[in-house]
Amino acid sequence: MWWFKSKRSASSAKERLQLVLIHDRTDLTPAELNELKDELIQVISRHVEIEPDAVQIDLQHDGRTQRLVADIPLRSVTRRRTG
Amino acid sequence: MTAQVVTISSGKGGVGKTTAVANIAFALAASGSKVVCIDGDIGLRNLDVVMGLENRIVYDIVDVIEGRCKLRQAMIRDKHLPELYLIPAAQTRDKNAVSPSDMKRICDEIRPDADFVLIDSPAGIERGFRNAIAAADRVLVITNPEVSAVRDADRVIGILEAEEKHSPALILNRLNPDLVKQHDMLSAEDVLDLLGIKLIGIVPEDESVIVGSNRGVPVSQDPKSRAGQAFRNIAHRLKGEDVPFMDLDKQGGLWDRIQKMAGRR
Numbered sequence: 312m313w314w315f316k317s318k319r320s321a322s323s324a325k326e327r328l329q330l331v332l333i334h335d336r337t338d339l340t341p342a343e344l345n346e347l348k349d350e351l352i353q354v355i356s357r358h359v360e361i362e363p364d365a366v367q368i369d370l371q372h373d374g375r376t377q378r379l380v381a382d383i384p385l386r387s388v389t390r391r392r393t394g
Numbered sequence: 395m396t397a398q399v400v401t402i403s404s405g406k407g408g409v410g411k412t413t414a415v416a417n418i419a420f421a422l423a424a425s426g427s428k429v430v431c432i433d434g435d436i437g438l439r440n441l442d443v444v445m446g447l448e449n450r451i452v453y454d455i456v457d458v459i460e461g462r463c464k465l466r467q468a469m470i471r472d473k474h475l476p477e478l479y480l481i482p483a484a485q486t487r488d489k490n491a492v493s494p495s496d497m498k499r500i501c502d503e504i505r506p507d508a509d510f511v512l513i514d515s516p517a518g519i520e521r522g523f524r525n526a527i528a529a530a531d532r533v534l535v536i537t538n539p540e541v542s543a544v545r546d547a548d549r550v551i552g553i554l555e556a557e558e559k560h561s562p563a564l565i566l567n568r569l570n571p572d573l574v575k576q577h578d579m580l581s582a583e584d585v586l587d588l589l590g591i592k593l594i595g596i597v598p599e600d601e602s603v604i605v606g607s608n609r610g611v612p613v614s615q616d617p618k619s620r621a622g623q624a625f626r627n628i629a630h631r632l633k634g635e636d637v638p639f640m641d642l643d644k645q646g647g648l649w650d651r652i653q654k655m656a657g658r659r
Contacts, residue, residue: 319577324541325584331541332548332588375555375590 333370337377344368351381360386397430397508399501400632401530402565405546407517409538410567413603414625415514416444417614421629423478424615427509430469432500433483434526435516436492442482446610447472456484456491458500465503489521494528501529510632519553527559532632534594536565539580548589563594565628570599571642595628597621598642 334340339347348368355361367382402418404411415431423429432455433441442448453468458481465481472478481500484491497513504511515526527533533554537547547564554562566582573579580588582596600621606613614625623640630637 321574321577321580321584324580325588328541328544328580328588331545335545335548336552372590375551 362386397505397511399511399529399531401513401515401526401533403515403550404536405550406543409536409543412441412444412514414536415512417612417625418629419512420612421614421626422510423475428477429510430479430504430508432481432513434513435483436489437487439483439485441514444607447480451482454482454484459496492525494525497525498529533562534565535562536567538568564591565595567597568599569596594631597624
């Protein structure tokens, strides 16, 4: 039966709330966050070479503090030299 | 005597604000404090009926503000607890009859003569809510372990932070320990983790709460009620006493009994 296969509802309530609350608190929609990511990639690319497809931007919370966490892998310098 | 002004808010309606105010007020008054409750829900008066005082209303808070009576005249004394009073909401449709400064003025007038002023905030985050928190020394945010109630509680907490109110404390109301055990209800830990504020009480779901409201005698007067015990504990914590949180597992729900019979516990 389906309800035995699906995970219990409390964990899905918590996961959904985590996402909703972060966006409520920051007033940032997922679309705006994507836009922010694209602009960030452009700005950083002007100074260093990065891997645009591997860039990850997340909103995390620690208690009631929100944090914008960006993981931006740099393109390897040796590759640029040989290329 | 300088009263502590405590406002109970939730954002979402129907999570148990009025019931909590009535119960905590009865518990405080029964343990010797002088308590004045204010129904902050102008136009939708209901704290009076939960407290069983609906037949005694002559004046209301708008009468006080508009100078038709003295503050004392609008304070209805409880039938059993002589140190418990209610200032009822008006039934007028004009929500703008009360302003944040009116609430501050009324609370300041009560402060020297009471230990606690408990304000029942209306649902929502508009004028009535703003009035209710204007004079508050402390705000208790009440929620249920349910997605919409938690989300709205978070909005209220955000507004309180922006207003730089002393950090609010959480009442988690209507927790069903059996559902939590089955992982089909957010646990107290889940809700605290999501909202990131400190806890002042967990009230288990309890049929006796409805019975109490029906009679106009809040359940905190019933020594056998689990929810009543939880509300009494909140009252003690408001007085600064260190009361351990109840072990809700002791309740021995149906699921527990089945598991015991099946020899699984």
